[in-house]
Amino acid sequence: MPEASRDTVVFDIGGVLIDWNPRHLYRKLFAGDEAAMERFLAEVCTHQWNRCQDAGRTFAEGCALLKAEHPDNAELIDAYFARFDEMMPGPITGSIDILSELRQRGTPLYGLSNFSAETYPPTFARFEFLRWFRGILVSGEAGLIKPDPRIYERLIERFGLAPERTVYIDDVEENVLAARPFGIYAIQFTTPTALRRDLTGFGLLPAR
Secondary structure, eight states: OOOTTOOEEEEOOBTTTEEOOTHHHHHHHTTTOHHHHHHHHHHTSOHHHHHHHHTTOOHHHHHHHHHHHOGGGHHHHHHHHHTGGGGOOEEOHHHHHHHHHHHHTTOOEEEEEOOOTTTHHHHHHHOGGGGGSSEEEEHHHHTOOTTOHHHHHHHHHHHTOOGGGEEEEESOHHHHHHHGGGTOEEEEOOOHHHHHHHHHHTTSSOOO
């Protein structure tokens, strides 16, 4: 049973609170051709390429580099930024319910997200619940990206967090593991049901 002294919660955003996946967009652009879509995401607009934008590179630069290598895919490459909003069909409902309950209970809430400095502002404007946080550290604005230990140091310093009182939730295992050496209790998100169980163990949510 985790320590009951944990009273502050830090959330990742994509994959925990928002259903983000480039396939939501590219499935439409490839007219349902799953094999071609997967090949494009594995070879052109790759996860590692997108991480460079999350780390601070502009989409203009990132797209220009790709279009020089893959000129036949120029429109598909540009769509990654131009139609980024379509990669997010909506929030993960059960997670937002949990976030709302924590907010109602007066729990200090913060965010830590790998997100481009260009795509985060319109995302913040779209999703009302992002205003519920006392502060959110965005990788593209910080010029640091998870799981770099320095981004956790920045999080703790910027918001004056006490690691021994903090719970962190992320859907990526390596990000979870990178937070733990700081004394943060880090949870890998799988489902809202499992998350609710974990937070109930801290006394952050009431038992049902």
